[in-house]
Amino acid sequence: MTNPIFWVGVLTLAAIYASxxxxxxxxxxxxxxxxxxxxxxxxxxxxxxxILTADPDLGMRFAPGLSMWVAWPLSxxxxxxxxFAIGAPALxxxxxxxxxxxxxxAEIIRQLVVIQADFTRGTLGIxxxxxxxxxxxxxxxxxxxxLGIAVVAAAVMYLVTRQVGISPFGRxxxxxxxxxxxxxxxxxxVNRMRIKTFILAGVLIGATxxxxxxxxxxxxPQLFAPGITFTVWTALVIGGLGSIRGGLAGAFVLIxxxxxxxxxxxxxxxxxxxxxxxxxxxxLLLVLVLRFRPDGLFSERSAFGAGNRAAGRSAGDSRPAGxxxxxxx
Amino acid sequence: xxLVLDTVRKTFGGVVAVDDVSAVMPQDRVTALIGPNGAGxxxxxxxxxxxxxxxxxxxxFGDQRIDGLPPWRVAELGLIRTFQTxxxxxxxxxxxxxxxxxxxxxxETPVGALGLxxxxxxxxxxxxxxxxxxTAELGMAELLDVRTDELSAxxxxxxxxxxxxxxxxxxxxxxxPAAAVAPANIGRLSQLVRRLCDERGLGSLIIDHNLSFLMQxxxxxxxxxxxxxxxxxxxxxxxxxxxxxxxxxxxDGAEGEGA
Amino acid sequence: MQNVVFGIVTGSILAVATxxxxxxxxxxxxxxxxxxxxxxxxxxxxxxxxxxxxxxxxLAGAITVIGLGALGVVLSAVFFQPVRHxxxxxxxxxxxxxxxxxxxxxxxxxxxQARFYPDVSGGLHRFAGIGIATxxxxxxxxxFGSIAALQIFLNSTGLGRAIxxxxxxxxxxxxxGVPVRTVSNTIWFISSAFGAMAGVMLGVLGAVNTEIGxxxxxIVLAAAVLGGLRSITGVILAGLLLGIMMDVSALFIPTAYRxxxxxxxxxxxxxxxxEGILSVxxxxxxxxx
Numbered sequence: 001m002t003n004p005i006f007w008v009g010v011l012t013l014a015a016i017y018a019s020x021x022x023x024x025x026x027x028x029x030x031x032x033x034x035x036x037x038x039x040x041x042x043x044x045x046x047x048x049x050x051i052l053t054a055d056p057d058l059g060m061r062f063a064p065g066l067s068m069w070v071a072w073p074l075s076x077x078x079x080x081x082x083x084f085a086i087g088a089p090a091l092x093x094x095x096x097x098x099x100x101x102x103x104x105x106a107e108i109i110r111q112l113v114v115i116q117a118d119f120t121r122g123t124l125g126i127x128x129x130x131x132x133x134x135x136x137x138x139x140x141x142x143x144x145x146x147l148g149i150a151v152v153a154a155a156v157m158y159l160v161t162r163q164v165g166i167s168p169f170g171r172x173x174x175x176x177x178x179x180x181x182x183x184x185x186x187x188x189x190v191n192r193m194r195i196k197t198f199i200l201a202g203v204l205i206g207a208t209x210x211x212x213x214x215x216x217x218x219x220x221p222q223l224f225a226p227g228i229t230f231t232v233w234t235a236l237v238i239g240g241l242g243s244i245r246g247g248l249a250g251a252f253v254l255i256x257x258x259x260x261x262x263x264x265x266x267x268x269x270x271x272x273x274x275x276x277x278x279x280x281x282x283x284l285l286l287v288l289v290l291r292f293r294p295d296g297l298f299s300e301r302s303a304f305g306a307g308n309r310a311a312g313r314s315a316g317d318s319r320p321a322g323x324x325x326x327x328x329x
Numbered sequence: 330x331x332l333v334l335d336t337v338r339k340t341f342g343g344v345v346a347v348d349d350v351s352a353v354m355p356q357d358r359v360t361a362l363i364g365p366n367g368a369g370x371x372x373x374x375x376x377x378x379x380x381x382x383x384x385x386x387x388x389x390f391g392d393q394r395i396d397g398l399p400p401w402r403v404a405e406l407g408l409i410r411t412f413q414t415x416x417x418x419x420x421x422x423x424x425x426x427x428x429x430x431x432x433x434x435x436x437e438t439p440v441g442a443l444g445l446x447x448x449x450x451x452x453x454x455x456x457x458x459x460x461x462x463x464t465a466e467l468g469m470a471e472l473l474d475v476r477t478d479e480l481s482a483x484x485x486x487x488x489x490x491x492x493x494x495x496x497x498x499x500x501x502x503x504x505x506p507a508a509a510v511a512p513a514n515i516g517r518l519s520q521l522v523r524r525l526c527d528e529r530g531l532g533s534l535i536i537d538h539n540l541s542f543l544m545q546x547x548x549x550x551x552x553x554x555x556x557x558x559x560x561x562x563x564x565x566x567x568x569x570x571x572x573x574x575x576x577x578x579x580x581d582g583a584e585g586e587g588a
Numbered sequence: 589m590q591n592v593v594f595g596i597v598t599g600s601i602l603a604v605a606t607x608x609x610x611x612x613x614x615x616x617x618x619x620x621x622x623x624x625x626x627x628x629x630x631x632x633x634x635x636x637x638x639x640x641x642x643x644x645x646x647l648a649g650a651i652t653v654i655g656l657g658a659l660g661v662v663l664s665a666v667f668f669q670p671v672r673h674x675x676x677x678x679x680x681x682x683x684x685x686x687x688x689x690x691x692x693x694x695x696x697x698x699x700x701q702a703r704f705y706p707d708v709s710g711g712l713h714r715f716a717g718i719g720i721a722t723x724x725x726x727x728x729x730x731x732f733g734s735i736a737a738l739q740i741f742l743n744s745t746g747l748g749r750a751i752x753x754x755x756x757x758x759x760x761x762x763x764x765g766v767p768v769r770t771v772s773n774t775i776w777f778i779s780s781a782f783g784a785m786a787g788v789m790l791g792v793l794g795a796v797n798t799e800i801g802x803x804x805x806x807i808v809l810a811a812a813v814l815g816g817l818r819s820i821t822g823v824i825l826a827g828l829l830l831g832i833m834m835d836v837s838a839l840f841i842p843t844a845y846r847x848x849x850x851x852x853x854x855x856x857x858x859x860x861x862x863e864g865i866l867s868v869x870x871x872x873x874x875x876x877x
Contacts, residue, residue: 034677089859096619096676100809101858104851107806111848167442168432168453171421175429178418178477185378185412186430186496187404193437200439226802230684237681242420276696283688290682291671300420301476 021247040106079206240296407499599831630787660780
């Protein structure tokens with residue numbers, strides 16, 4: 001219970017989920033694109049990184065054995081490319097269909113990973129992924145290095161997404177989300193902007209993928225089942241969809257909460273219950289937040305200070321129902 | 330430069346909404362488009378601005394054919410429309426809405442978001458000043474930091490107008506700009522529309538039910554009835570036209586609306 | 589040809605599952621992601637009744653279907669009713685939350701070990717060189733029997749007509765005094781019961797494992813979209829088509845690609861046929877905005 005290494009691991013995982021949730025917020029919170037394909041993008045980035053850096057002795061058909069510092073940015077770019085390939089056709093669809101299409105693409109990617117075993121080792125997976133600096137720091141101390149990497153990645157993600165949010169680009173993105181027709185009537189190239197945003201989210205998720213791999217250490221297709229998409233979404237919804245800090249706060253609350261409950265000592269014969277605790281809590285939190293605090297911990301309103309300066313006109317107002325989830329286009 | 334409609338036709342499932350309308354609207358004049366409900370005024374707006382392209386006929390602005398172009402492209406050419414139901418960018422403040430309308434394309438990319446371009450920053454600052462000027466002229470300066478979904482319907486209507494001014498228009502297409510606007514502000518609005526036209530050569534094409542408002546500011550009036558052009562001419566001539574009188578008397582309440 | 593027969597069996601099950609899903613989509617106006625977990629739950633409850641308590645498969649199936657139908661009504665009242673006013677997106681995400689909780693419950697109650705129905709195939713029949721097992725015939729019969737029963741219910745009873753009224757125009761139905769609460773409960777009962785039935789059928793033909801729900805949600809979504817969500821006939825055809833395509837494709841490409849075929853078809857339909865699905869509606873939205 002008081003093992004510090006355990007908590008270092010929890011915080012590392014939380015920082016990774018925070019990065020993913022903040023990336024998701026750019027496309028879904030501000031862009032209004034309800035992407036259920038996070039797992040697919042994460043898989044694309046992860047497998048790109050793993051294949052580029054894999055040990056040629058593992059017998060994969062393509063193993064250039066690149067340095068991780070070269071492979072890292074390449075994975076980000078590759079994921080951006082995958083995002084473009086998904087987004088260009090999918091963004092022509094209305095929200096509900098967009099959502100189904102992204103979910104379907106994510107599953108296609110995962111199945112392709114299973115099938116293309118020559119390149120990915122399929123369900124066998126790839127163990128012992130190389131991690132940065134692990135020749136200098138070894139053993140348990142490495143967990144602190146990993147925490148450092150994850151926190152730096154989350155901090156960079158925060159700064160980048162915050163800059164996007166407060167920039168004119170982010171503003172037009174939110175405008176087009178609120179009212180596509182008006183944005184078009186003002187000459188905004190809404191679809192092109194959305195594709196760019198989708199690619200940006202892909203690049204950001206692809207850049208996070210290696211950090212996730214450093215933490216997981218071994219890759220296999222089942223890591224990228226839809227479950228991880230739902231966890232990232234839950235983190236973002238808890239934190240507040242559309243707010244700058246939402247993903248960050250939501251991920252820490254969600255991960256610390258679910259992992260801490262995992263500490264409760266359970267009789268080994270009830271191992272099933274232990275396995276079930278995490279999805280149960282993620283689901284429960286999602287349901288409760290949607291019901292009792294649909295704006296999340298931080299609302300979009302607080303993020304952009306809208307209305308706060310107009311004395312008396314909006315103080316204490318809560319957002320109208322329906323607008324809560326980033327009112328649709 | 331002028332907006333030219335040549336035998337523009339639009340049908341919805343067999344119902345003719347716009348029936349071979351031909352008209353010339355100078356870019357630097359104020360033109361009013363009137364007619365009873367269902368005459369096809371908004372349909373014509375949607376056809377001009379690319380939201381619902383015509384089935385037949387051609388539309389051009391200056392020497393550019395615009396029928397069949399996507400809405401953003403029509404807007405880029407300088408034809409900026411407003412909407413009858415002023416929903417706007419619900420979660421943005423008035424200031425943000427106005428700035429968003431003025432943001433140039435080169436700032437609207439993920440790389441542009443990094444804020445490195447000096448040109449973009451200067452543009453943003455200039456737009457901020459203009460937003461304050463325009464809202465002051467429309468008497469809504471104190472609303473700059475209020476969210477759009479918290480404005481009254483009348484204020485949202487004014488915001489529609491202000492927003493279109495921010496988008497570097499060559500000609501405005503205003504869909505019922507005076508509806509729901511407080512009488513005092515209608516005065517400001519008509520003065521502004523007139524002054525923009527006289528001083529800066531920025532003309533408008535206006536749909537409204539408030540005929541006294543339109544007759545005051547329009548240089549030319551087109552009357553639509555059941556999709557077809559019934560009459561065109563200066564306001565005084567239109568007011569004396571017996572056909573127009575008949576169309577309007579046949580429909581109750583149209584004249585009183587929005588006053 | 590043999591694979592076409594397999595495809596028809598798969599497709600009938602898919603049609604039953606999708607019909608339950610589409611019913612909720614049409615009347616409650618959201619995609620209920622938890623629907624496929626109801627299938628998984630059905631498969632497990634059925635296998636426990638048959639395997640552990642030695643119940644007859646038909647009795648077990650009936651108990652499962654009715655019991656889970658009732659559970660569906662309770663879950664809708666607890667989870668969806670309170671957030672209904674917040675609109676489709678909140679409902680959709682609530683259903684994801686519920687799906688996770690149901691998945692957790694399945695894990696906790698039944699464990700991660702795969703389970704199997706005792707062999708109830710009941711012998712192979714041969715028609716012109718094509719083999720079909722008795723249980724497959726029974727599944728096809730039951731599937732179409734229940735779909736026909738639903739069709740009759742919707743068309744010839746007062747409650748059924750009320751459901752169709754709600755499906756075509758919610759507000760109008762409300763104004764006209766349709767018993768919304770009763771209609772809603774009935775819909776949830778039918779939807780969940782159909783999901784559970786599809787689950788039991790899937791279990792009888794294959795292995796019962798905890799991932800059944802996640803594996804099937806996309807196939808159900810694909811069938812629902814293909815069928816256009818509106819007409820019962822459309823959903824049946826889409827289910828059959830998808831089932832046959834998945835099983836026939838196994839002849840030409842490795843079986844591992846089976847799910848990819850379903851998702852590929854879904855994506856292709858969504859992307860190649862956007863005209864039918866969205867364009868008119870989107871224009872209307874744009875102009876009204």
